[in-house]
Amino acid sequence: MEALDRCRSILADLVGFPSVSSDSNLPVIAWLAERLSDAGARVEILTDATGIKANLFATLGPDRPGGLMFSGHTDVVPVTDQVWTSDPFVLTEREGRLYGRGACDMKGFLACLMAELDLLKVAAREKPIHFAFTHDEEVGCVGARALAAWLADRDIRPALAIIGEPTGMQVIEGHKGCCEYTVTFTGRSGHSSAPELGVNALEYAARYVGKLLELRNGLIAQEPEGSRYMPPYATLNVGGIEGGLSHNVIAPKAVLKWETRPVTAGDLAYVKREMTAFANEVLLPGMRAVAPEAAIETEIIGEAAALFPRAENAARGLVFALTGETTADVVPFGTEAGFFQEIGMDAVVCGPGSISQAHKPDEFIALSELSRCLAMLERLPEQWTEHWA
Template identity: 45%
Template sequence: MVTSRTLLAQLVAFDTTSRESNLALIDFVWRYLTDLGVNCELIHNAERSKANLYARLGPAGKGGVMLSGHSDVVPVDGQAWSVPPFALTERDGKLYGRGTADMKGFIACMLSAVPHFLAQPLTQPLHLAISYDEEVGCLGVRTLLDALAQRPEKPDICLIGEPTELQPVLGHKGKLGMRCEVQGAACHSAYAPQGVNAIEYAAKLIHRLTEMGERLAAAENQDARFDPPYTTVQTGVIQGGRALNIVPAECSFDFEVRTLPKDDAQQVADELERYAHRDLLPLMQAVNRDTSIRFTSISGYPGLYTDAESPAARLIAHLTGTDSFSTVAFGTEGGLFHQAGIPSVICGPGSMAQGHKPDEFISLEQLTACDAMLRRLAEWMCL
């Protein structure tokens, strides 16, 4: 049996930054699994430059458990690494490299456990999924879920191995990323009233967003299970203007809404768009008919909150030895699995405190503990 540490070294060596292809890593995993006699399926993107991998082992039929992880990692550009980011380095019981925590450590444990699962008299199927482009909006897994939707043999439970220090997590917020583009009308700044200042109208929209965020943060809208305990709204990027003596004709800004699972991010975007078209656009077009305000979606994924009494929650409590469930601030593919009718929980080795940073690491202790958790899963799947 190949150890999870050995497999992690091999996985980290693939540069699967989201802007790059993940096919070399997927080919490695495909060969590893097929050599063990596991049938694998690849679900490519439209350009065939990336792929999800799906595999199934154990008895035929409905149900079972899915283990899921994403293959892509965030960039190392501009980060001060003391070790090579795409080579595993061990120091004092810690394994350094991009993706060790987020989340190739879990994938390594998952793959290392496959021979053990194959040797057991499983009474239900084990599903394996490795996706692409999670870090840029949970994009790749959607085609995998579309494929599963056409089949009657979906898993009953999905365990997503994002780094939680192997603590059971039942929830996270959803996210919607939007871009607003304001098209004004330029003129010499000495005659500013004859133009339409795109930056100033964008500022009005951003101010309205701030007010909406304050309303969502009110005590009656809060859920103490999350941190922060309310839906948040923030503007992250703004661009506009060419020179101080020109009334700016263009301005765009990107904003995001991170919602509690009970809230709908699209309602925030729709409210802002109504304000733009009802209150601001008439003022702009009274000066110049060619002005406009346009909204486009950049990215988004739903929130997750799995019932603490559900079979998925009870399973992860059994595997971890605790029903002290928590939530995480970061997003996962869990909400999409849940929407597809596959109840999901989040639990994996390592900590997101190390994710996305230079000198990212996972401890050998966490890998070993995850190996043990998956062996307990195999025992449970034989009952």
């Protein structure tokens, strides 16, 4: 069977696992583990505290430091309230496109890897090739954070990482971080005719939003010189606010959802420092002067690390050699790559499909994109020695 036919068949199997982030990913992890084990890989399944989610780490080749790691997430976003023209969890081919939830983001890349395991096994005879498949990327890169910490504790870990998010097979060397927070304001209820006896949580949430918008202007003002991003500065978004009981009741609780996408590490430090001080030194004293039980609690939903472009990047050089590309770009969306860079790996993002298809109804990946990814992998054995790091 030709590589593209194998890839199509494998992708059909992968799409058939409805590994939505809210549900378990264990079935798809077990399926991938079996194929890797059959190819001779040493496989470790790392279950999270819930017991229903897991990362997979596997290695072909010798047990030695360094090597190349291919990385991708196994979870997909929901299809709830989306109108599809075919079953989202049954791979459907139409006019050179394969439709299905996760076909593009990012099971297409996983299918390419599984289709070329025999070739990758040959490439790994002297220098290891690793596979890192994670859970819960779509809800804050939870699995990647845990996997990076686990790898950091090992004496043996990869040197290079290719994260196969859909980039149209373009080489991406940098992206912004993505940091998401939920803030819960607890006040004191009461009749609206006596506002001085209560603490309106919605009002304090609104003041918090006002401060966020002030900081958003500050982020624009401190745009890094020569930034390659679009927009070139760190962004900040208020995603939702909920609370209140009725027109004539002082709102006892409010929940605010917001995110920021820093360009530099300093951007995030600035936002967190200012918002913590505003909550603790300005808002809380006023709330607790009336209601000592009042509280402002911040939950970190996810803090996806930025991927910073670097002058020296062996992973970028390797992917240039494998794809024929000669330039690398940056993107505004986040990936898991930054976590691996933080623990010392050279990392790039490069994978089949278009990010414009991600999360949409009738998500698809073109067969031509899968062919380009397979061609990249097929060049690996001849390039591996030259670009070893």
